[in-house]
Amino acid sequence: MPFPRGKKPSVTAGNKIPNLHDKGMENQEEGPQVKRVSSSPQGAPKKRTAFVDITNAHKVHISLPGTKKKNSLKKTQKKTTTTVSDKNEANLKKSESVSSESQEEETPVEELVVVGAVPPRELPPHLQRPQIPEKFDIDTQHLDDPTLTAEYAKEIFDYLKAREEKFILSDYMSIQPSLNAGMRSILVDWLVEVQENFELNHETLYLAVKVTDHYLSTAPVNRESLQLIGSTAMLIASKFEERCPPCVNDFLLVCDDAYKREELIAMETNILQALGFDINIPVPYRFLRRYAKCVSASMDTLTLARYVCELSLQEMDLVPERGSLLASACLLLALVTKELGGWSPILVFHSGYGVSELAPVVRKLHSMLTSPPDDKLLAVRSKYSHKVFFEVATIPTVDLETLESALK
Template sequence: MPVPRGKKPTAIGGSKIPKLTAAATENQEEGPQVKRSSSPPHGAPKKRTAFIDITNAHKVQISLPGRKKATANKQAKKTSSASVPAQNQANLKKSSSVSSEGTTAEKEKAAVEEAQKDVAAPTEELVAAAPPAAREVPAHLQKQAIPEEFDIDSENSDDCYMCPEYAKDIFDYLKQREEKFVLCDYMPKQPSLNPEMRAILIDWLVEVQENFELNHETLYLAVKMTDHYLSLTPVHREMLQLVGSTAMLIASKFEERSPPCVDDFLYICDDAYKREELISMETSILQTLSFDINIPTAYRFLRRYAKCVSAGMDTLTLARYYCEMSLMEMEMVSERGSLLASACLLMALVTKDLGGWRPILQFHSGYQVSDLAPLVRKLYLMLLAPPDDKLTAIRNKYSHRVFSEVACLPLVNIDVLEKALSQ
């Protein structure tokens, strides 16, 4: 047991545990209202903090970074405040030694004015040292006002979840962020894969999304992560399904409130992989993508742009069908999500005879009709091609009445489409 300074340990009754003194016992019985003695009980060790003795804390001065400067400033303030009365007294004595000419009232008035000057001097220095007034925000940093005819967010001003003040800024940021995730045709880097295998994988992921009732954002993000991983890492064909299912697992954790568990994904893979393999692939994908998986997808832009023209659910669902069909095409991998969403929406508007690309769409998307025309023609040729009997998940999905059976609608006439693209 530590020995208190200046006292000898006292053993009572042969017990090693010292008894409390009468004063300490009274303090414990009276509760917190009675001020406790700062001295420790007889024979008990003194209380200590992590660094110093509590009982001597008021005597110890710890040198910490920034403490000296603060103490010096404090002492300087005390000195300056103390010097003001001293100067006032000196001035009063000086004024009392002035010649007896004039009345006593004039002398007192002169002394008071002199004292006020001494007191006002520090005040003027403080005013001079005060920080300048807040400056106006520069023009290039000011938020640009949205024209009234292009404002689509003010109607949600009472809904904080819609973020109406920042909605356009958020999508402008996502559009700029797309440049970081631009892909190219990576199949030449995959010696054991081909575009058909990738299309089969995407078709299977659509079925997984339906069976688990996952969000569409989860599907689009899983496809994006799969493409980015395959663009950086060669994968054998036997491991391709593991890559896709693991990407769907990661996307579910990112997008879903209640994502499926690992065992669910092992089950849908028909137990072709072990649990350790899936977890190892999850680690590999995240490390390869540097844990940056917030990739802008076409689905998010599509919902935003459809809101600009107040498109109905049937029109939006038709644009979703075009966009989802493009996921299986290898030549669409290099297209930016915002551009793909704009092209799909333009095709849906023309198909529904709702007009072409409006100024409000150009304002929010940043694309003109001339920017969309090449991609719209690619989408038209993709939809015009005969369907593959092996890839039926998306067509069957959008042939259901839940999705307004938009997959059964005929394609718009090419002349009508070209007329809308020439405007």
């Protein structure tokens, strides 16, 4: 308990703490005392300096009870009596003794440097940057921008491309007796409208479609729960991609309250367990932007490729295709449509695909564009007919003869 200021605590007969006030008075007559101001409350134990070596605490002399320190004034007087000549003579004798010892055994400076030098360590192979030819380097110019991660952008997309092997799908409609490809296309068309209404990222839409396909490939589901699966997949993708994802009630609202909150949360648990909580699925949209950067494609050309890629989400025949391969085929079709050339060597280097590998998918995409549109699937075409997207949906499709000549 702290004592009131200005009053001396009373010591009882049974108190074991001695009064050191009188003993401390002896030392005040013998030398100057250093008064330390404590920031602790009065009566609380004083804090001990933790880092004595990096403070001036070692310069402070604390007098203890029962000890006597030497007079500091006498020390200063002795130091002032030593003349400069005495110091010079002492330094001269010391240098002579050191020089005589060094003549007996002298070590070259070069040897000390060699012994103390640490050889540079080489980075292990998995940490070394891949050697990129100068003509194929598209990241060095962005080294000053930390948001583009130019130092390891190539490794990121190589990693995503390697992860695609884990998420390869097949035509799973054979295990879905209550569903068909048309129902899936209607669901994807509805997800496009949800993405527009909530103003979500395009990556969110692609990931939601991927999550839906992977869940439908695990077990048969009822036709009535298909919209619940799609909206829950969009919720999961929003949590993964968006900074401010919509809440559960928002998705219940777009479903016209056809499902309860408990049903949506239970479906979220089922989907995550079916996917092993691994929802980092590589989507074509990421590869498309990367490959368009290789040829410095304009925004309208990239938007045309995005339109073809987003339209392909409704095609069940393109579900088994890898995202990187599908993105490459969409970009090649857009380049041919815009008469900007074919598949250049820099695209072969970064994508890893040649024209012969892309040709079958490009033909499927061309057939998709030339086929008459379904009146029930107009969300993507209506979306890319807007001026914001350069009205790329209204651009005429390249004829098959021109396309085949480019594929050769």
